[in-house]
Amino acid sequence: SAVISQKPSRDICQRGTSLTIQCQVDSQVTMMFWYRQQPGQSLTLIATANQGSEATYESGFVIDKFPISRPNLTFSTLTVSNMSPEDSSIYLCSVDGARASTDTQYFGPGTRLTVL
């Protein structure tokens, strides 16, 4: 399995500002994923982050709004830019399992974002 930590765990931000969320994994993984989970909703994939290349964004999500970094095999950041109240959500980092469980996804505890 993989142990994932996220910072911050929660934040309250003002409209128009930006927040960077960090995701740290305790082992090297090839693929990292960023999801959004709005209140009472399912998970929506924002983008896939591979080390050494640009992130791949899902339909409806763009790099200018959600820039992602992936500097190494254990770390990634997601920035929520120019925030509005509609961005209030839980943001989740996820990775593919390493070694024997490569097709299983593991999730971080999430970052609860509230935009005023």
Place this chain on the structure above:
Amino acid sequence: GNSVTQMEGPVTLSEEAFLTINCTYTATGYPSLFWYVQYPGEGLQLLLKATKADDKGSNKGFEATYRKETTSFHLEKGSVQVSDSAVYFCAPRGRRFGAGTRLTVKP
């Protein structure tokens, strides 16, 4: 890409009742299939998985069988407990999750 259609909730059961949450998939080939659970205030955890057709995944009394002929992966438990109250997500390998089914078990 791979996707799932999941039974809508919420589902409310009495303790010791039988649970079924339906999940059907659309996929290219036969990808691994997963059930994840999200307990109140917590992150997602893998509940069980099946990696090929006719496989049965099981954990904590929950079971799901990968049925190729009906393209289904229904989640079942013979006797639910209050502690099973959570949101359950079906997902194929490919990152796209079902809508989630909220289960509430009453004593």
